[in-house]
Structure formats: structure tokens, C-alpha cells
Amino acid sequence: MKPRAFIDIKRKDPEYRQKEERIKDFQEVEKNLSEEQICQQASRCMDCGIPFCHGSGCPLENLIPEWNELVYRKEWKKALEILLSTNNFPEFTSRICPAACETACTAGLHEDAVTIRQIEKNLIEKGFAENYIIPCPPKERTGKTIAVVGSGPAGLTVADQLNKKGHKVIVFEKNLEIGGLLRYGIPDFKLDKNIISRRIDLMEQEGIVFERNVNIGTDISAEFLLKRYDAVCLACGAEKPRDLPIPRRDLKNIHFAMNFLKQQNKEVTGEPIQEKKISATGKKVIVIGGGDTGSDCVGTAIRQRAESVIQLEIMPEPPETRAPGTPWPQWPYQKRTSSSHKEGCVRLWNIMSKNFEGKNNSITKLNAVKVKWQTNEHGLPDKMKEIPNSDLSFDTDLILLAMGFTGPDIKKLTKALNLKTDESGKIIIDKSAMTSANGVFTTGDISSGPSLVVRAMADGRKVAENIHNFISE
Amino acid sequence: MLNIPDSFFRKILSETNTTLPKKEEYAVGMIFLPSESGLANLAISIIEEQVKSAGVSVLCWRDVPTDSSVIGKTAKETMPSIKQLFLTKKEELSKSINFERKLYILRRSIEKALQERNLGMDKCYVVSLSSRTIVYKGLLLATQLAEFYTDLSNKEMKISLALVHQRYSTNTFPTWALAQPFRFLAHNGEINTIRGNIIHMNARQDSFESELLSKKEIKLLLPIIGEGQSDSACLDNAMELLNLAGRSLPHSIMMLIPEAWGGKYHIGNDLKGFFEYHAGLMEPWDGPAAVAYSNGKSIGAILDRNGLRPAKYTITKDNLMVLASETGVLDIPPEDVLQKGQLRPGQIIYVDLEEKRVLFNNELKNLIARRQPYRRWVTENKIMLRGLFESVDSTYSDPEKLLQQQKLFGYTREEIERIIRVMAETGHEPIGSMGNDAALPILSKKPQLLFAYFKQLFAQVTNPAIDPIREKILMSLTTFIGNQQNLLSELPQSARLLKSKSPIFTDKDIIHIKNSKIPSFKAATLPLEFPGNGKKKALKTAIKNLILSAERKVKEGFPVLILSDKNIKKGMSPIPSLLAVSAVNQHLGKCGLRASTGLIIETAEAREVMHYALLLGYGATAVNPYLAFETICTLNTSDTQKNDPIKAMENYVKAIEKGLLKIMSKMGISTLRSYRAAQIFEAVGLKDSFINKFFTGTASRIGGIGLQEISEEIQQRFLISQEKASSAQLLETRGEYHYRTTGEKHLWTPETITNLQQAVRKNDKNLYKKYADYINNQAEHLCTLRGLFKFKKTTPVQLEDVEPASEIAKRFVTGAMSFGSISKEAHEALAIAMNRIGGMSNSGEGGEDARRFIPLKNGDSKCSAIKQIASGRFGVTAEYLANCKELQIKISQGAKPGEGGQLPGHKVNKTIAKVRYSTPGVTLISPPPHHDIYSIEDLAQLIYDLKNANPEARISVKLVSETGVGTVAAGVAKGYADMILISGQDGGTGAAPLTSIKHTGLPWELGLAETQQTLVLNDLRKLVRIQVDGQLKTGRDAIIAAMLGAEEFGFATTALVTLGCVMMRKCHSNTCPVGVATQDPELRKRFDGKPEYIINFFMMLAEEIREYLAELGFTKLNDIIGRSDLLKKNQAIAYWKSKNLDFSKIFAKVGEEKSPVRYNPTSRRKVDCSYNHKIVEKAKNAIENKEKYEEKISIANCNRTVGTELSYHVVKKYGAAGLPDDTINFTFSGSAGQSFAAFLAKGITFRLIGEANDYVAKGLSGGKIIIKPPKKVQFTASENAIAGNVILYGATEGEVYINGQVGERFAIRNSGAKAVVEGVGDHCCEYMTGGRIVVLGRTGINFAAGMSGGIAYVYDKKGKFDEYCNLEMVDLEPVLEKNDIAELKEMIKNHYEYTQSPKAAEILKNWKAYLPKFVKVFPMEYRKVLGKMLLEDQKIARQQPLSL
Ligand SMILES: Cc1cc2nc3c(=O)[nH]c(=O)nc-3n(C[C@H](O)[C@H](O)[C@H](O)COP(=O)(O)OP(=O)(O)OC[C@H]3O[C@@H](n4cnc5c(N)ncnc54)[C@H](O)[C@@H]3O)c2cc1C
Ligand SMILES: Cc1cc2nc3c(=O)[nH]c(=O)nc-3n(C[C@H](O)[C@H](O)[C@H](O)COP(=O)(O)O)c2cc1C
């Protein structure tokens, strides 16, 4: 570790592919740094006495300074061993994680943070390239079996962890393909789906069984699982999208973002689409909702050569740099610009949609009004008021609702297993994430509500440990 | 002690008409009898009974006339009744047997008989029983001796020799019997290795045989060393044995206190042979010592190898010789003086009264060294073990087995990466910064090795640490294995020993020893394994079998035992190596076999320096760390670098050896032979029964765990090593040095750091509360002992009634942090903040820019209220000392007690160099000890110096918590200190070796409690305030500290966190990302700390204290000071390792109810400075209006620190610029006391006609000093000593001309003064960073060690000067350049003008002849800095000398 590198060497981020070229396809937009550049960037890590990246940044508590040092010394094999000891699928997180580690990095206090995500990506891809990552099925089997419902990041992590401990794991997925929102939510230009298949093949060679196209609760009864397996883990995610119940919501061409994105992902991998195709080609598209989902809709719409794309957000425009209300090392309240935003879309803040208008039952106009926000003592927005006669309207022929998700739609499951739920329908779980049904656990978005891949995986590791302890008693 | 006053006794006894037989035909016993008459008569009858059976008869008893009105209260209470017993030889005894030896055996039989009737040493004591000497001693000051023993002031008392001892002893509570002198010697010093010496002596006793003593008589003498004695009394026992078993006095004392003889130390071959032969028989009784010894017929003295206690002698023309620690003890008119001199380190002197000759060092030593052909015996019998790595051991191949072994022995990734790799790659110990905030091993949830429960002890005040780098020449790691013969005989085969340069054995060495054919070195291997199941029984039986088989093997004729945990059978667990070594060592000692056995431990457990120190410290002869070697070999099989495993292992061993030398030097111990089995450790968390059984004599004050818990921890490691699951292919990361979420518990965590920083930036009370709650309630994450404390229920009071926060804040200080380790901005922010709230900030050991002494316009002040005086004395000038409220003597620092420090040249920029009075780019080394504090009297002297240097300031002394710190604190309080700071071992540091941060010193809770209790018991508590620091973070910490006795509280790391520190722990590499601990201008720009943050922190802290006070029912913090009875253990925290921790010793309140437990301001004592006040009075208007002033005045040995108060008044008025040259001139005649002209300011000139003692011109700040002998003396000035040791220590400016020779360490740490002297002792110009020194005569050894700046010109008559010079950092050149010649000549000219020195005149007269003989000592760094270094020379990287 070169002591002064964090100042002598500037932070270097890989750019995205040329705009004109990348909007023509669904390949991943982010380029990679060379091995030499990565070693140099890794030398910027100061191996802190308290590594805030590890201590308060990364939900997986990755041992970041240790593999930064080993990458700098080109000891790739040892670095990979340490990375995989805390992160089951670095190839996923290093592509789509918002990298809370970097916003907590000490170097970021006055200088630029260490490019942790890039180092993680190069390291895992080097591992695959050099065949350091080979299937190693557990030497002994414990004879215990566990059923995992849902193959999103949370479910896959639970499966991988318990398999390593020697238990037999079977993963049920209602979709045709494995991966949950990794597969059907996050667009290909952020996460190439072959990356998922590469990992699933590996897991299968290590003895994990995947049952595709099986909807637990309809195809197989949940009670059946309970009898046949020593433990059941529900990792069904939080798919129910939040609706926008304003006048003329019934008009055609108003869709939930997920349906639009899911179709695009299927199209890219050649999976057949049952329902009607939602296409943004030649359309004036309005995306309501400023989060990841909204930005993915923008990117997808642009790639479908929409005539124009506007993204509306009800919240105020966040500051350019870290807001004082969220001091280092917290996750900063700050304006973020994704690769999709830079591909040609108009972003507007403080806009509240009032009603839709349409011609022959199809959307043609959106009427909205401007709002003003008050900030709390930390300087963060908490109460809003409509600004009188500030109404404005937008011509549009496709509305995509990307306002997040309200929670899992698991009524069938909860009834089948008679799981106690709270008044908002969320499953009640104890300290070890076990539901009221003995041996039935939940993990990921289903218990935390819509969150991030890295949080889902971190929760998966904890719950896997609890399941292991539960079945080993 | 006197020789028998034959005529006096003859006259006295004739008055009661008893006639004495011929001289030396009778003996006199001086006996302390119990004061209670019944017991006294019983004692007398026992004594007389023994006398009858010993072939001597009682002549009469005589009551020794005494006048007890003269002595103090405690002395009177314990005064014995003192009688003299006169014995005469019976007929048959007269010729054949040596009478003295008979009396020695008789005395031992009397002592044993008395002991049986429990009239032990405390009740009845035979002071002396001899036909040649008699001892008058007691609990008396020197002045009271003659008045108390009226015999001594009787004109008839005619004696030829007298040995007088005066010392305020701090070692043990003083008693009549332990007063000095003893029967053969008086000892001014400490024996650091006393426990090892006693253990070795007891182990040898059974093999004693001697023609002079029969088997029965020897049995009577045992045990040689009595129980519960002071270390000086033990030394006397050993000396008596060696002398009366046939060795001469000098021969015996040279065995006990040998010179350094190893390596390039140039002493004669015969003498080296003598010392090497005797090294096999007796290990040195190591420590600072000046010992005077006599047997009534002749008398002599010796110094220890480092010369850490002075001994100066004067011989008069009429054959009177006076030797004492100071000159001028008796007023001898100069004209009567025939010769004056002083003993050099390791030197001996002997006055043979029969021959009427004084034998000086070389003559005496050659005489003794040639008594037997020692040199030949050694060369013929010694076998050398080469200790080399030939090739990488082939078995290091299987990574699977290696990982399993590493887990079994508790290896962690952190240990391999941060410690082993650094040592293997650099050959140095890893350096770290900031304190140790991790959980104490006894409170940690992680399984600990047995090593972790021990802490290193270190020297403080009473015995100085040594510099293991620049004074390496005096140290040795030489290890002997084999049959140590009978101590009482001198035979060739005693030299039949296996010798190794180092205690670290390679795998090859082990193989050589295992297959050695030589009969006297046959080795037996004992396995260290047991069927681990977490139950204590299995381990207990395993140890029992181990020690029995060890005994059996030795008796079967295997003198070398190898305890090995290599290739443990499947399913078995290893016995902890330290437990095995200590158990076997103690058992063999009990059955008298230890001395003749080599105990080698072949273990996988050892890898850190502390592990080796512990194994050797508890008796191992040598250690083979085979798993550490194997781990190193796997280090370099990374994908890229291919460094050579042999080089890596050699670097590792070199680093371990340097680490061992450092650990030994911290205790002032020079040789491994005396460090071995000296148990210089304290245990934290091991229960008494366990300690007494396996580590007898080791302090362990809070009980704790034993065999059961230790076997459970072994079992935990065993289970981890058995894990097969694929996820278990890695060692644990552990997080002990750097925070990890799954690792060791820490107090500084991401949450506490950010909560505190946000709390102080927003002055937000509940964020502060969140921060404080995590630290105060440690139920889930036990880290500190106080985490287990609880307050007893009391009735609360209203919060409003409690004293205001502003009052409490006055008790806060920020810890000493040198400008240089932290940035200018941080250092000044601390000063401004603390000055605003009435607390105090501390300059630390780096000096301070004078411009900061001037208050700012807005009323703030950047002047650090506390100025620290550390061993480096950087920037310590008269002006520096005059501008503060407190002067703090830094004895040691929590993180690295007993160690010096180093600021590398590349870090010394212009501003730091200016403030430390040095040149930019020159390395600044601060030595481990203060070179003017080698004893408690020296510390009292330095306190006196500082009281003169700033009469208004209070004087404080900073000590580190360890067992025995209470006694030192008592000595410091007696020495007129006003405040004592007890620093915890976990305190912060700018840079320190990782092993020191983790493994030295004790938590402050232990040291503070001991200090409070000792001061209260000695009724000294009311005289001093007590302060504490070390990981203090919250109000609760302060409350607990107050209850344990602290009046004030220090915060250093916490203050830095409020200024932006995020615990990066890279302060030592100058890359602090938040600009707190760096000098890098680019990084300093990022510093965004403000004084307000510190003030907010201390105010919220004070508020928290107020809440606790209210809850506890007190309105004033002062009321809870010393109220340790309000504390108890929190039983609710049920953690298996802390359940039987017992804090009763910590919470105990001692002394009577009324004895004061806190500082009582009415009793501030005044020191006597009348002479110095007089000097100031005389020069009053010279100071006022810069008038020239002349004065002649006499001076005596008791006038100390003359001129310092005068300098205070000068710099207070004029700052460092002082007065124009020669404004104030004093001419003193006589012998000046210690610290003559210390810190003398510019414009003052002192002339001294006569002689001076030690510490002349200490911290000289611009003054001029001339010392020359009176005209009338006959002896040649340049041949005789005229001034003492450690002159110009830390001087920054000024001139000194000394017409005569001086003692050791002349111009040590001088950074700017110029001096001419006519002869110097050892270590001259050590650590010098600037100035010019001219030496016109002899020099001692180790000249210019650690000298990084300045120039010395040495007159090298014989052309052999480079032999005496430490050439690591300097070049030697002839004086050729024009300005050098001019400078040299001008200085010698000045010397001549001021002193009329004949030698100077001679040199100036034939300058051409003398100039070529001068050598210029030029430090390489200084040359580079002065730009003189040729560019190419600069480029060659300074590597270590190539080792073939
Ligand atoms: C458009 C979009 C973009 C996103 N972008 C990012 C991003 O850039 N970075 C980031 O960190 N996070 C992102 N997220 C969030 C992230 O995808 C989720 O937090 C994460 O996938 C949650 O993982 P999970 O395993 O809990 O649930 P999911 O990933 O939702 O997986 C649940 C799986 O369970 C299956 N299932 C449900 N019920 C049943 C049943 N009864 N029987 C069988 N199978 C069932 C579902 O088919 C699904 O495959 C995004 C989310 C969306 C929607
Ligand atoms: C950066 C730094 C530098 C220090 N420098 C010195 C010093 O020069 N002299 C000294 O006696 N102590 C020094 N110390 C130790 C502190 O004075 C104090 O004893 C110790 O840090 C108190 O423990 P705390 O930091 O946990 O409060 C230093 C500590 C730190 C953190």
C-alpha cells in the first residue's frame, strides 16, 4: 500500500460507452478499467484504522481494505478468496450496487473516494477469466433439505450459503428464468443476463436444484413444501407496484414500469411474451417516478427510439453535492445522474400529477401542478404544499408508472401457511426472521420491502445462518 | 561500616576490667535485639547456645550507648535494643580454620535458630559478626548517625576505613534491618533482574561443593539468599558466599557486576576470557549500580557496565582518599589534593590498606583475570552453534496441513499481514499509532493464547531504560546451554558449554542438537500434547506428567530438554508453550536440577516478539518457532514477487532479536542471561491459585481465570481447526489492530466516531448521549475493567445544586501531544480551547514556537499551559520553561513506556526544526531515559531545577501504570513534585512499535488505585494532586477515575477525534487525510477542526459528570475523590471469563478513617532556594536596566541549580534574546552542587574556580560558563576530573570552557552550544543535533552514537580514536577546510583566554604540529543538509551492511 497514493493518484472512473452507439443496443453501458489502472486505483486505499467502507458503508461488510491491498499486490487468488468470504455474487453487486461503500470511504472526505465497485468488478471477472472460480460442491452432505421460494438475489444467497454448509437446497421460481428482478427488472444494459446464467450453472454443478415455472401456492401447495423439507425460505420479493389513482387512470397506454421492463428483458433473451406488447417506439413517453426503476424506463424507452422522454418527480431537486443533513459517512441525499439520464431525457422536479386526459380511450395529455417543500431540522424535505395556479400540462401517448413498490403480493401463500401478518399485510417474523409457522423463514424484499440487491443478499446471508442453526439443533 | 576499632574497644572493655585477646583473635557481633526485654533475653540465650557449639566462647555483652532523642517518630517506634557481643577463639580453633568463615557459619546457624523460634529478621537481626568489620546502622539520616551512636563521636574511635550510606530508599518500606550498609557492601542502585538472580541461586544451591566448607556446613548456610529482603541485601548475601568460599572481594564483585565483554567491546583477551568463563557460572546482577565493598582489611568500589550511578574520588597528599557519588562532600582545601578522578562505566577501584596501595582498574582486572588460564579454558571447551538457515525445510509443502496448524495455534490473517510479513520483509518491528482501544484479553470474546494475559513491566525513575540501538555495544543476547558446574569451584569443565549468538534457534539447530553425539549435550524431547476436551482435568494431569518426565529425563543424563508441540497426534491439543516452560522450569528449580539443564521450546505458538520475551522471561533457554518460519516461507509464493525465503527468515529473526533487546532495555537490563527467568511481567486476569502454582512471584491483582478457562479456549481453537466446510478455508481476520465488524470489540467504532463528531459540531446533547451510552454500558461489548464497575446506591441530590460545568472543566487537560506528531493547526486549536475554558493543553515533547507565548488580541492564547520536559529536551530553553502554568517531566508514555522515539529527517521541516532548535532534514532521536534521571534523587534534583527555572509553575511527573508505580509515586511526592499523572497502557501515541502498544503497561485503574493507596498509607496524599489519562472518553470514566483518587483528567485521542480524527492510525506515516497528525502542507489544508468543537465536547462531558454527581448525591466533584468505597463489581454482566474477577484490592480504602485521601491546598511545601534568591537579589538592577555587574562569591556542594532562577528573571523580561554578552558576571570559588548554571540565559557569564558535580549547563540557553581549578593546585588540570557526568544535556545555545576532564555523556543531545574540554568519558556527543565540541584529551567509548548534527573536533594523540567512535551515523575526516581550521583555532584561543589552560597554550604554540592530529567528527545527515555531500554519494540508498 503506497501511503500517499490517495492524493498523488487521482480517482479514475471508466466512462460509459459512446452515447450514440450504446442507445442502439442493450449491451452493458459501463466500460472497464485496465488491470494496470485497477491496481493503481487500488493503491489509493489507505487501509484505514477504521475502514468506514466496511464498518458503515457496505451492507455485506465486505473486507474491502484487505482485497484492495491484495489487488494492488496482484495477488488475485487470495484477494478473490477474501471477497467471496463475504459476498456470494460480486459479479451482480459490482455492476448494479449504488456503492454505499464509496460514499462512506474516508478518502472521500476531502479527496475522491476509492473506486471500490470497479475493483470488485475487475477482481470477480479476473476470477472467472483465470478459472479461479470452479464449482466446489461440499465434501459432506448433512442430509437436511431446504426449499427456497423465489430465485432473486435473496433466495440465491440463502441457497448458496446453505449448500456450502452441506445441506440440500431446491429453489422454486414462478418465472421461466432464474434471477428475480435481476433477470426481469434490471435492464440488460445495466446487467447482462448471461452473467446470471453463468452463476446459475455454477450453482447447479455444486448441487443446487432449480425448479423453474413453478408458482408456489398454485402449482405446488405451500403446505406440501412444509412437510417435505426441513425448512422453507420465502424470498418472493415485493413485486406489487404503487399505483397513481387519479382521474382517468383507466385510459389505455398507462402501464406499470415493471410490465414494460419485463417485456424488454424477455425480448432481449428471446423469451416469448404472453400479454400485449408495450412499445415506446415513436411515442412521447412520460415516466412518473425518479428512482432506479424510472431511470431504467428512460433508458429502455430511448433504446426503443421513443420520440421524447420526460421523467417527472414529485420530490424537490436534490443538491449537487452531499446535503449537510446527511453528513459523511451516511448515504448522501444528493442528485444522482444515471447513464440513462444522459441519453436524452428531460427531468423535472416538484411536479404532482393531477389527472389524465385522453382521445378514444387512449392517453393524450397529463395535467399536473407544481409543489413547494418545507425542510426538517436536518435540511431534508418533509412537508409539501401545492403552489396555486402553477398548473401545467404535457402531451403524451405512453405513461410509465415507476413509483416504487408497496410490498409483496403473497396473500395466497400467507393464507396457505396461515402466517401471521400485520395490518399492512406484511408477514410478522421473529429475531431470526422466522415466521409464525415453525421452520418457515423470509428474506429479502419480502420482509424489508423494496430495497437493494446488496441488502437482499446481506439479509440472505444472515437468514441462511439462522436456518442452519435452526435445522442443526 | 568500620574496621574493628581495636584500641577503642580495648579501652572501653578495660573500664569493666575485661581484657581483649590479640587483634583478629576476637570477634565483635553487632546485634539488633527485640526492644521487649523478655524476647531479648530469649534471643540472647539462643545466640549463646549456638556460640557454645561453634568452637568460640562468649567474652561479654556490651550495651551500645545510643541517644534516641535525635531520631524521627517512625524510627523511634521500631527501634530495637542494640547490643555488641564479644567472642574469643577457643584453643583448638586458633590456627587451622579461617576465623571469618567460622563466624559466617555461626551467624547463619544463629539466624536459623532465631527463625525457628519466630524471632525472624523483623524482630532480631545480626547486623554484623566479624573479627575485621563492624556495622553501625539504622533508620537514620547521615547527620543523625554520629549523634545516635555516641561511640562514633568518641575521640578514641580510631579507624582506617569507613563505608557510609545515605539514601532515601523507595524500594521497600524502610526498616532498621534493611538499612545499609550490609556486611560486605553498600549499594546505591537497583537490581532489575533480582527475581531471576534469586531463582538461579536457589536452583544452584544443591550442587555446591567446596574444599573450604564441609557438606554439613554448606547445608547450614542454605538458603543463601534470605526471604523478604531488599535487592541490596540479596547482593550482599551472594557477595559474602563467593568471598568466604575462596574468591577475593574484587573477583566476587566482578562476577556479580561484570563489564560488557561481547562484540567489538575492546577489552583485553584475558579479561574477555575471564568474563566469558564466569558468564557460564553466574549471570549478571543487572541494573544501575555504584557498589562500595570492604572486608575490613581493604576497601573498593565498582560501577555497573552503563555507569548509571556516579562515583568520584579525591586523594590528598596525606593519604586520605574520599570516594562518593558527589565531589566536595568533605571540604578539602584544593592545595592538599594529590589526584581527582571518577570511575568510568564498568570500572573498579581497590585500596589495599596492608600494601598501602590504590589499585586502579586495568592493573586490578589483569591481576584477577590471570589467576587461572580462563581464556584457554574457554577456547578449549566452548562449542559454537552456528544458527544459520541452510535451506528451506522440505516439509513446508502441504498448504492444507499448514492452514490446520495455523488455526490450532490461533494464527490470524491480521497477525500474518501486519506483523510477520513486515518483519520478514523489512527486518524491523511494525510501527503503529494511536492507543489500544480493543477489549482487554480477559474481557475479549475471542479465544486468547495464554501469552495475551501477561503485560511487560518497564523501568520508571528508580532505574533508567537503556538505548538498545545506540548503546547496543553494551547489550548481549548470548545464550549458553549445558551443565553449569558448582559455583564454588573453578574447574576447566565449567567452560564446557554450548554457546549460541541468539536465543532463536532454526530448525537446523534443533536437528544438530537432537543428533548431537557429545555426551554432555544429549537431548530428550518431551511432547506437549493432551486429549483436549475443554475440561481442566486432562490438562492438569498432562502438565503433572510433563514435569515428572522432565525430572526423570534429566536424572537419566539428558542435560538438554526439548519441549515440542510439533507433529501432535491426531485429535490431541497442544499444551500452551508458556505454561509448559514455566511449570518445567519451576519444578526443576525445586528439585535442584534447573541450573544444569538446557530448556529448549520447539513451539508453533511463538511468532510475536512478546511471545519470545515471555518464554525466555519464564525460563526457556531457547525458542524454535517452526510454524512462524513455515508461514514466512509461504508468504512469498504470491502470484508475482519471488523474494527469497531464506532472506525473509533471516530478516524475521533479526527483527525479533531487535525487539528482544528493546524489551530488555526497557527494564534497564543489558544481558539476556539475567533477563531469563526474571519474570519481568504482570498478569491481568489470571487467578491467584493458577499464578501461585505455575508463575510464582508474578503480580496478578484482580484474580480471574485458571486452568479450566484456558483449556476451554484451547478447545475452541481445536474445533475451529477441525472445520471442513468449504467456507472455512481462511484464517479469521481478527480486527485487533484495525477495526472489523466481526472482529475484536473496540471502543472507537464508526458509530462512536461519527456520533461524537456530529455532537460537537452541532453542540447536540442527545448525539453526545448516544456516543457516551455505547462507551459507558459495555454489557454487550466488554472492553475496559471499568466496564464491569457499578456505583453503589446512594441518595441523589438536585442537579441544580451541583457545582457548575465551568468549575468542573478546570480539571480537564488535553494530553501531551508534540507539535511534530500533530499539525500546527491541531496543536494551536487545543491550546486556544483549553485556555478559554480554564483547563490546560500540553506542548508535548517537541518544544513550542515562542511567538505563541504572546496572548492574541481577542484575549485567546495559543500558549500551551503545560510545558513538557521529555528525554529529548527538544526546544527546552529557559524561555520555554518560563512561559507556562505547569512543567511536566515525562518519565514514560502509556503506549511505549521505557522507549525513546525518533522523528526521521525527512519529516523535520523548517518550522519543526526551528522550534526544536535543530536543522531541517536532521533526524531527531530522543533517548529512552532522561540522561539526568538515573535515580529518585536525580528526579528530585530535576524537580528542584524546574522550580528554579519557573518559581510560579507547578511541577508534575508523568508515570505509566504498572505494578510498583505506587512506590515510585511515593518517591516522587517526597521529591517535592506538585502533581503526579498516571497514564494507562492504552493511551495514544504518534508512533510506537505495535508490540509496545499492545503488550506493555497496565490499565490506569490498577496503577491509579495503587498510587492512591500507597500515598495515603505513607501520609503523602495531601501533598500532591493526581491526574489520570488513557482512553478517557466520557463523564463516567472521569467519575470512576475520581473515586479511585484522581483530581484531574486527561484526554488526548478523544480531543483529536473532536477535531476531525477518524482513527486512520497512520499518524506515523505523515499521511493523515484530515490534517490532524501530519506536517504535509497539502494535507494540513484539509484540517477543519475548531476550538469550539473541543469546548463543546468538554462542556457536554462536564454536564454528564454533573448528572452522575447528582445521581450519586454529591454537589462537588472534590467530595468523591478517593471514595473508592462507592464502587463495586457489576455481577449482572455474566460473562464466563470475567465472572471470578475480583476488584476488592482496587476498591479497597486504606489508612485510618481520618487520613486524608485528597490534595489539601494548605500544605504546599516550599523548597529551600535561599542561595539562588541571594544571587537574583544581587543582580537585580543589572536585569532592570542592563547594567554590567561583577561579583565574587563562594559556593558549596549543597548550593544546587545556581543561576537558573536568575535566568528565569532575565528571559521573563527579555525573552530568549536575554541580555547583551557578559552583562552579569559571577565568579564562584569552591565545589558547585548539581545542575550548576542549568538553563543559563544569554548575557550571563559564570566563572567557577574549583570543581563541579553532574548536570553542568543542563539546557544551556545562551549563557557562558568557564570552569578551571584554583591556581595553587599541583596536579595537571588536563589529567584530572573537574566536572561530573551529563554536561550540556539538551543545551540549545551558549559557550562552555572546561579546563579539565569531565565524566560520561558530555554534550549529550546538545543542539547548539559550543564547548572546549580537555577529556571526556563514554557516550560523548550522543544524540547531538547541532553545536561545536572540541576535545583536547582522552575520550571514552561510543563517541558520537546517534549523532545526527553538529561537529566535534577531537585531538587524537595515539591515532586510535575511530576505535572509540560509534561510526553508524558519522564520518571522520582530517581538519582541512579553511573555516573549520579557523573555527577550531578560535575556540581553542577562547579556551586559553578564559582558562589559561597550559594544554591550550601548548597546542596554540605549535599549531602546525597539533592540527593534523585533530579529527573532525561529521554526521552524514548534517553533511547532506549542509549541501556538502557530493550528489552521487547522496543517491546511494543507505542499506544495511550486506550479510553474506
Ligand atoms: C426496475 C428495477 C430496477 C432496479 N435496479 C436496482 C439497482 O440498480 N441496484 C439495486 O441494488 N437494486 C435495484 N433494484 C431493486 C432490487 O432489484 C431488489 O431489491 C431485489 O431484486 C430484491 O431481491 P429479492 O430476492 O428479495 O426479490 P426479487 O428480486 O423480487 O425476486 C423474487 C423472486 O421470487 C419469485 N416468486 C415470487 N413469488 C413466488 C412464488 N409464489 N413461487 C415461486 N416464485 C415466486 C419472483 O418471480 C421473483 O423471481 C431494482 C428493482 C427494479 C424493479
Ligand atoms: C498523536 C499523539 C501524540 C502524543 N505525543 C505525546 C508526547 O509527545 N509526550 C507524551 O508524554 N505523551 C504523548 N502522547 C500520549 C498522550 O499524552 C496521553 O498520555 C495519551 O494519549 C492519553 O490517552 P488517550 O489518547 O486515550 O486520551 C501522545 C498521544 C497521541 C495520540
Ligand code: SF4
Ligand atoms: S457490494 Fe456494494 S457496497 Fe458492498 S463493496 Fe460492493 S459495491 Fe460496495
Ligand code: SF4
Ligand atoms: S474507507 Fe476507503 S481508504 Fe479506508 S479502507 Fe475503505 S476503501 Fe480504503
Ligand code: F3S
Ligand atoms: S489516527 Fe492519526 S492519521 Fe489522522 S485520522 Fe487520526 S490523527
